[in-house]
Amino acid sequence: MKVHIIGGGNLGAAIALGMAKCATKNEITVTRRNTTSILYLEKLGVTVSSDNKHNIQEADIIILTIKPYQVDTVLAEILPFISNKIIASGVSGLSIEALQSKIGENHQAIRIMPNIAAQYAASATCISFNEKHAEQGQKVVTIFKDLGTAPVIDEKLMDAATVLAASGTAFALRYIRASMQAGIEIGFDWKTALAISAQTVKGAAEMVMEEQIHPEQLIDRVTTPQGCTITGLSEMESHGFSSSLIRGIKAAVKKIKGV
Numbered sequence: 643m644k645v646h647i648i649g650g651g652n653l654g655a656a657i658a659l660g661m662a663k664c665a666t667k668n669e670i671t672v673t674r675r676n677t678t679s680i681l682y683l684e685k686l687g688v689t690v691s692s693d694n695k696h697n698i699q700e701a702d703i704i705i706l707t708i709k710p711y712q713v714d715t716v717l718a719e720i721l722p723f724i725s726n727k728i729i730a731s732g733v734s735g736l737s738i739e740a741l742q743s744k745i746g747e748n749h750q751a752i753r754i755m756p757n758i759a760a761q762y763a764a765s766a767t768c769i770s771f772n773e774k775h776a777e778q779g780q781k782v783v784t785i786f787k788d789l790g791t792a793p794v795i796d797e798k799l800m801d802a803a804t805v806l807a808a809s810g811t812a813f814a815l816r817y818i819r820a821s822m823q824a825g826i827e828i829g830f831d832w833k834t835a836l837a838i839s840a841q842t843v844k845g846a847a848e849m850v851m852e853e854q855i856h857p858e859q860l861i862d863r864v865t866t867p868q869g870c871t872i873t874g875l876s877e878m879e880s881h882g883f884s885s886s887l888i889r890g891i892k893a894a895v896k897k898i899k900g901v
């Protein structure tokens with residue numbers, strides 16, 4: 643497929659990079675006004691341009707990875723030049739209904755919520771679309787399945803997905819950082835502590851995804867009675883480990899909903 647990504651920033655460049663590296667050979671164009679920082683993508687076969695309209699008529703899918711306040715400007719620029727396109731938006735807070743009304747019935751609005759791990763084909767990209775656009779929505783799902791997982795969700799869960807899947811990357815990284823800091827306190831240099839912490843998180847995540855079981859069942863395999871693991875867990879929980887994470891996630895959802 644020909645994929646045109648508008649907004650080659652943190653997210654747009656990560657999607658372009660993930661697509662360029664994956665086995666499915668899509669034709670990718672990525673645009674932003676100042677292209678200097680993403681010219682490296684050209685070496686991977688990605689077309690980089692500062693012109694949002696560059697080859698846009700040929701695109702099968704247009705992906706918007708711009709900030710919410712940039713949407714109207716970008717749409718005003720491209721809409722006169724395109725017809726019958728799938729427009730997949732990763733713009734936080736922009737509903738399918740709002741996007742569809744901006745682009746008109748001639749195009750199909752799909753909502754996506756990827757994260758920057760798309761770069762390593764490890765994003766959890768939540769996707770929503772209206773039933774009448776199911777065929778086009780599935781094309782977007784196909785693209786994002788190559789970049790990790792791509793669950794189709796009810797749009798009313800998109801704010802929750804933004805926090806769990808996109809902000810969640812930062813939350814997970816904070817866990818890794820804290821674990822690394824503790825690693826330094828107990829004797830490792832920071833690089834070794836970071837490598838051990840990151841690999842341990844990756845290993846735990848892979849077990850949960852492979853075995854598709856509740857994390858507590860795996861925790862049970864690690865916690866020897868009267869052992870050090872249960873002692874550590876109990877100490878962490880007594881300081882609000884799980885509850886602070888849950889409270890943080892709920893606060894972030896409230897923030898996004900403006901309540």
Ligand SMILES: NC(=O)c1ccc[n+]([C@@H]2O[C@H](COP(=O)([O-])OP(=O)(O)OC[C@H]3O[C@@H](n4cnc5c(N)ncnc54)[C@H](OP(=O)(O)O)[C@@H]3O)[C@@H](O)[C@H]2O)c1
Nearest residue numbers: 649650651652653674675676707708709710712733734808
């Ligand atoms: N970062 C994430 O992890 C993440 C995850 C999920 C969703 N999102 C959402 O994705 C969107 C982008 O986030 P981001 O973090 O990637 O922001 P970002 O790094 O600021 O990227 C936005 C990009 O849009 C480009 N841009 C601005 N105006 C443009 C125009 N008229 N034409 C073409 N490109 C234009 C900017 O580059 P120039 O200034 O050079 O044009 C910039 O590179 C936001 O709506 C965000 O909520 C982000």
